Amino acid sequence: MLTDNEIKIIKASAPALAEYGEQITGRFYQILLQNNPELCNIFNMTNQKTGNQKQALAMAVYAFAKYVDNLSVILGDVERIAQKHASLGIKAEHYPLVGSALLAAIKEILNPGDEVLAAWASGYGLLANVFIEREKELYQESAEKEGGWVATREFTVVSKRQETPLITSFYLQPTDQGAVSQYEAGQYIALHLHPVGHQHHQIRQYSLSGAFDAKGYRISVKKEASEQGEGVISNYLHKQLNEGDVIQVSNPYGEFVLTASQNPVVLISGGVGITPMQAMLETLVVDYPTREVHFVHGALDQEHHAFKPYLDKLIADNKANGHLFYQQAGTVNQGQHQGMINMETIKADLPMAEAEFYLCGPLAMMKAVYQQLKTLQVADSQIFYEVFGPAKTLAD
Numbered sequence: 001m002l003t004d005n006e007i008k009i010i011k012a013s014a015p016a017l018a019e020y021g022e023q024i025t026g027r028f029y030q031i032l033l034q035n036n037p038e039l040c041n042i043f044n045m046t047n048q049k050t051g052n053q054k055q056a057l058a059m060a061v062y063a064f065a066k067y068v069d070n071l072s073v074i075l076g077d078v079e080r081i082a083q084k085h086a087s088l089g090i091k092a093e094h095y096p097l098v099g100s101a102l103l104a105a106i107k108e109i110l111n112p113g114d115e116v117l118a119a120w121a122s123g124y125g126l127l128a129n130v131f132i133e134r135e136k137e138l139y140q141e142s143a144e145k146e147g148g149w150v151a152t153r154e155f156t157v158v159s160k161r162q163e164t165p166l167i168t169s170f171y172l173q174p175t176d177q178g179a180v181s182q183y184e185a186g187q188y189i190a191l192h193l194h195p196v197g198h199q200h201h202q203i204r205q206y207s208l209s210g211a212f213d214a215k216g217y218r219i220s221v222k223k224e225a226s227e228q229g230e231g232v233i234s235n236y237l238h239k240q241l242n243e244g245d246v247i248q249v250s251n252p253y254g255e256f257v258l259t260a261s262q263n264p265v266v267l268i269s270g271g272v273g274i275t276p277m278q279a280m281l282e283t284l285v286v287d288y289p290t291r292e293v294h295f296v297h298g299a300l301d302q303e304h305h306a307f308k309p310y311l312d313k314l315i316a317d318n319k320a321n322g323h324l325f326y327q328q329a330g331t332v333n334q335g336q337h338q339g340m341i342n343m344e345t346i347k348a349d350l351p352m353a354e355a356e357f358y359l360c361g362p363l364a365m366m367k368a369v370y371q372q373l374k375t376l377q378v379a380d381s382q383i384f385y386e387v388f389g390p391a392k393t394l395a396d
Contacts, residue, residue, distance in 0.1 A: 002122055007069050009119035014065040016110055021058030024102075024109045029054060032101035039097070041201035042088055061102075068123060076255075082131055083253040086138040087190035088203055089151055095128040142251035147179030152192050152248035158216070160243050163306040166223050167272055168238050169209065173216035175246055182212050183252035185279035186358075186386065189217060190250040195236045204233045207360075207386070208252065209275035211282035217249070220306060222272035256386040258283065258358075264292035264351040268369055270341065270361025271299060274306050276386060277360060281311070285318040293318075294350055298325040298341040298365065321349065341365065343372040352376055359385040 002010075017024070033040055044053065060077065067073040102124060103117055110116075142148045159171035174180055188205045195202065206219040223238045224231025241247070258265070258280055265284060269277040274297055284293050295315055299305040305324070315322045323346045324336045337345055357373060359366045366385055373383060 002068070002119075002126060006119040006122050009116055010065050010068045010123050013110075013112065013116060013120070014062060016112075017058070017062045017065050020109055021062050022054055024105045025054040025057040025061065027109060028057070028102050028105035031104050032098060035101065036097050039094070040199075042090070042094075042203065044203070064123065064127060078127075078130060078134070079255050082134040082138060083255050084205065085131065086135050086142070087188065087205055087250040087253045089192075089250070090131075090135060092132045092136075095132060099124045099128060138253065142181065142253075145181045145251075148181040148251055152250055154246050155216070155249045157241060157243050157245045157247070160241070163220060164304045166304065167220055167306045168223070169218055169220040170237065170241070171216060171218050172247075172249065180214065180216055181251055183208055184254075184257040185211055185283040186256040186258065186276045187252045187254035188276075189219065189252050191219075191233075191237075192248040192250065193233065193236070195233075195240065198232070202233050207254075207276040207279070209278055211279050211286065217252075220272065220275045254386075256358075256360075256384065258288075259356060261356070262288070262291055264294070264355040266294040266296060266350055266355045266357045268296040268341065268357060268359045268361075270297070270365035271304075272306070273359075273361030273365075273386075275360075277358065278307055278311065280358060281314065281320070285314065285320065289318075292351060292355075293320040294323060294355075295320055296323045296325075296341060296346070298361070299327075301326050301328040323349070341369055343369060343376060347376055352378060355382065357383045359383065363387060 029043075033043070060081070063074050063077065064071075099121070103121060106112065106120060107117055139150070143150045154175040155172040156175045157170055158173045159169075161169045161171070163169055186207070188207045190203050190205045193202045193204070194200075206221055208217055209220040210218050221234055221237050224234040256276065265280075267277040267280055277295070277297070281293065281295055284291055295311070297305065297311075302308060305326070312322070314320070322335050325339060325341045326336060327339060343350075357378060359369055366387070370383065370385070
C-alpha cells in the first residue's frame with residue numbers, strides 16, 4: 001500500500017505528466033530498448049516509429065497519477081492491458097526493467113528530486129504487482145482450459161481466402177491436431193512471427209472473425225498502408241504466408257466481449273472492424289436468439305464489404321436488422337445509405353435508450369460514432385469498444 005504522503009506526491013505530479021508525458025515516455029522507450037534490446041522482440045516497432053506507443057503510455061501514466069487515490073477508476077484499463085500483455089507473453093521479470101527505465105526517464109526530463117522519485121518507485125511497484133498477479137491468473141486460466149496451452153503453440157495455415165481487395169482470411173488449425181481453446185466472440189489471438197529478412201521477432205494481435213469452431217481459428221487481416229509505408233506484418237501475411245505454413249499462436253485473450261444481459265444489441269463496425277462483430281453476430285443468433293440485434297456497418301462500397309453475402313443471409317435468416325453505409329454507394333438498396341455511418345439517420349429504428357452499443361473500426365470512425373451516440377443521449381455505460389493498436393479513448 002502507498003502512504004498518504006506518496007499518494008499526495010504522485011497526484012501533485014499529474015500536471016507535469018500531462019505537459020511532459022510524451023517526452024518522458026519517448027525517452028523511456030529509448031532507455032528501455034537500449035539497455036534491453038531483446039525487448040524489441042516484444043514491442044511493436046512500427047508503433048515505436050509512429051509515436052503511437054509513447055502517446056498511449058503517456059496517457060496511462062497520467063491516468064495512474066490522476067487516480068492514484070482511487071484506482072478503481074482505471075481497473076478497466078488495467079484489465080485490457082493485462083489481457084494484451086498475456087497475448088504478448090509478458091513475464092514478471094520484465095517489470096523491474098520497465099520500472100528502472102521509467103524512473104530514469106522521469107528523472108532526466110523532470111528532475112523532480114529524490115522524494116518524488118521514491119514515491120513513483122512505490123507507485124510503480126504497486127501497479128506492477130497488480131499486473132503480475134492478474135497476468136499470472138490469465139496464464140493459468142488459459143493453460144487449464146480444455147484445449148489450452150502454455151505460451152504459444154504451433155498452428156498450420158490450412159486455408160487462405162481473399163474476402164475483399166484488402167482483407168484476407170487465414171484459417172488456422174493446431175499442427176498437433178489437438179483440441180483448441182474455446183473463446184468468447186470479440187477476443188483475439190496474437191501471432192508470434194519472425195519473417196525472413198526482419199531483424200526482430202514480430203507480434204500482432206488479430207480479432208477472431210467468427211464464432212467458436214472446434215476445428216481451429218480464423219482471423220481476417222487488412223493489408224495496411226500509411227504515410228510511413230506498407231504495414232510490415234499485414235503485408236507479410238498477405239504476400240508471403242501461405243497454406244501449409246506453420247506459425248506460433250497465443251491463447252485467445254481480450255475483454256471486449258458481449259455481456260450476458262438480454263438487452264438489445266447494436267453492433268457498429270467500419271472496414272476490417274467487422275471481424276469481431278461478425279463473431280458477435282454469429283454468437284448472438286445462436287446463443288441469445290431472443291435478443292434484439294442490429295448490425296451497422298460502414299465500408300467504401302459493396303466490393304470492400306467483407307463477408308457481405310454470408311452476413312446478408314445470416315441477418316435475413318435470423319430476423320436481425322441490417323444498416324449499411326457505403327461511401328461510394330452507387331445504387332442504394334433497402335437498408336443501405338450513402339456516406340459515412342450516421343446514427344441520426346437510423347435512430348428511429350434503434351432501441352436507443354436500452355441497447356448496448358459495440359464499436360470497432362478505424363479510430364476516426366469510432367470517435368465520430370461515439371460523439372453521435374453521446375449527442376443522442378446514450379450513456380457511457382451502454383457503449384463498449386475495441387481500439388486497434390495502442391489504446392485510445394473515444395472521448396478525447
